[in-house]
Amino acid sequence: MTGATAGPAGTGTDRSVGSPILHVDMDAFFASVTLLERPELRGRPVIIGGGTRGVVLSATYEARAFGVRSAMPLARARRLCPPALVLPPERHRYHEVSTRVMAILRDITPLVAPLSVDEAFLDVSGSRRLFGTPAEIARLIRARVLAEEGLTCSVGVAPTMFVAKIASTRSKPDGLLVVPAGGVLSFLHPLPTSALWGVGQATEAALDRLGLRTIGDIADCPLPTLQRALGQAAGAHLNALAHGRDERAVDPGSTEVSISAEHTLSVDSSDQDALARELLRLSGQVARRLRDRGRVTRTVSIKIRLADFSTLTRARTLREPTDVSQEIYRAALELFHEAGFAGKAVRLVGVRAANLADAGGAGHQLAFDERPVGWSQLDRATDAAGRRFGTGSVGPASLLPRQPRRPESI
DNA sequence: TCTGGGGTCCTAGGACCC
DNA sequence: TCTGGGGTCCTAGGACCC
Numbered sequence: 186m187t188g189a190t191a192g193p194a195g196t197g198t199d200r201s202v203g204s205p206i207l208h209v210d211m212d213a214f215f216a217s218v219t220l221l222e223r224p225e226l227r228g229r230p231v232i233i234g235g236g237t238r239g240v241v242l243s244a245t246y247e248a249r250a251f252g253v254r255s256a257m258p259l260a261r262a263r264r265l266c267p268p269a270l271v272l273p274p275e276r277h278r279y280h281e282v283s284t285r286v287m288a289i290l291r292d293i294t295p296l297v298a299p300l301s302v303d304e305a306f307l308d309v310s311g312s313r314r315l316f317g318t319p320a321e322i323a324r325l326i327r328a329r330v331l332a333e334e335g336l337t338c339s340v341g342v343a344p345t346m347f348v349a350k351i352a353s354t355r356s357k358p359d360g361l362l363v364v365p366a367g368g369v370l371s372f373l374h375p376l377p378t379s380a381l382w383g384v385g386q387a388t389e390a391a392l393d394r395l396g397l398r399t400i401g402d403i404a405d406c407p408l409p410t411l412q413r414a415l416g417q418a419a420g421a422h423l424n425a426l427a428h429g430r431d432e433r434a435v436d437p438g439s440t441e442v443s444i445s446a447e448h449t450l451s452v453d454s455s456d457q458d459a460l461a462r463e464l465l466r467l468s469g470q471v472a473r474r475l476r477d478r479g480r481v482t483r484t485v486s487i488k489i490r491l492a493d494f495s496t497l498t499r500a501r502t503l504r505e506p507t508d509v510s511q512e513i514y515r516a517a518l519e520l521f522h523e524a525g526f527a528g529k530a531v532r533l534v535g536v537r538a539a540n541l542a543d544a545g546g547a548g549h550q551l552a553f554d555e556r557p558v559g560w561s562q563l564d565r566a567t568d569a570a571g572r573r574f575g576t577g578s579v580g581p582a583s584l585l586p587r588q589p590r591r592p593e594s595i
Numbered sequence: 596t597c598t599g600g601g602g603t604c605c606t607a608g609g610a611c612c613c
Numbered sequence: 614t615c616t617g618g619g620g621t622c623c624t625a626g627g628a629c630c631c
Contacts, residue, residue, distance in 0.1 A: 234599085240599050256599080256631085258596060258597050260596075261597075264596085300631075301630085302631085382629090383604095385630080387627085388628075416605070416606070418604085441602080445602075446600085447599085447600060447601085448599090496627095498624085498626070499624085500624055500625075501624090533600095
């Protein structure tokens with residue numbers, strides 16, 4: 186590619202000084218994990234996704250050969266690839282495998298920053314004495330993940346996070362690509378603008394209107410022109426990236442900014458009671474995850490998507506932070522009623538908690554008329570029952586299935 | 596083609612305070 | 614009567630990522 190590469194066989198030499206960042210990215214992760222227990226499906230096009238209104242979550246490379254891509258509506262994927270087998274996701278298993286893969290990475294260095302279940306950044310600058318050059322470390326990781334989990338991954342090695350990320354993408358599947366410090370610009374500049382992290386459809390179109398097609402074009406474009414077209418922050422950001430500059434460091438300790446739960450209904454609904462029950466369920470999920478993490482929220486928001494796919498959000502900042510299911514639900518329900526679109530067909534509802542803080546430092550001031558202790562105790566009892574009997578085993582009576590009028594559903 | 600669910604970050608406008 | 618600038622917080626929407 187640029188003379189800076191090592192192929193899948195891992196034959197590349199790595200004599201550069203500054204290539205301490207690795208980006209490790211599992212190949213077709215969900216599909217590959219599912220195939221571990223279905224070896225007879227190897228070599229066949231397999232798609233992971235589900236539901237009547239689902240999208241493609243993951244697809245084997247055999248399915249991708251038909252044009253199937255992740256996030257594509259399942260209906261379209263089936264048309265593109267009729268022989269594909271569509272299997273439902275098994276999130277619990279993905280999580281388990283992910284935990285073990287991350288543990289392999291933490292054997293190399295504590296400086297591991299997971300980006301999602303199936304990818305992570307590593308800063309290996311302190312690991313060379315023990316494990317060798319960054320390229321040798323990358324080969325070691327790939328060999329261990331394959332030997333211990335039966336899965337392939339691709340690894341990018343570069344002086345900065347975003348170049349390492351692009352490198353792993355360009356080496357997929359089952360590849361390794363090293364971009365030494367001296368080779369960053371010659372690696373980046375021929376690539377299309379969309380290869381940059383943060384350039385999606387809208388930004389690509391805006392860049393295209395400026396006549397910018399490659400990352401090299403962005404590097405040659407005057408900063409003020411870029412900022413006029415994309416805004417201050419985005420313009421400056423892309424300008425820096427196009428010149429290979431990226432100051433971010435691998436941070437293993439970053440904490441969440443928000444926690445949310447949302448659900449697309451299987452059929453659009455304008456039934457206010459049914460939508461309120463969904464808000465109750467989602468509020469409970471969000472609150473439980475807050476308590477699991479020892480966090481409280483001050484800002485509750487709801488998200489509503491109508492049948493025409495238009496999406497609106499409404500937010501409210503509370504007087505006091507909370508992790509109590511009932512308080513989050515009360516705020517969500519008020520926002521829902523105030524939004525004032527009764528009668529319209531709703532496709533999706535969501536609840537989000539933002540403005541988070543640690544529960545310990547939250548010094549709750551009780552108003553005289555408040556009795557939150559009861560609700561809080563109910564949550565704790567529900568949490569304990571969930572741990573014993575399984576999540577969802579105990580919950581509000583209004584979430585119980587409605588009594589069927591006729592026993593036909595049994 | 597008919598669009599999931601979990602997130603992050605940025606922008607812009609308004610309220611409010613100094 | 615007309616006219617500031619800056620800072621912070623909040624809300625709504627949108628782009629983007631996996």
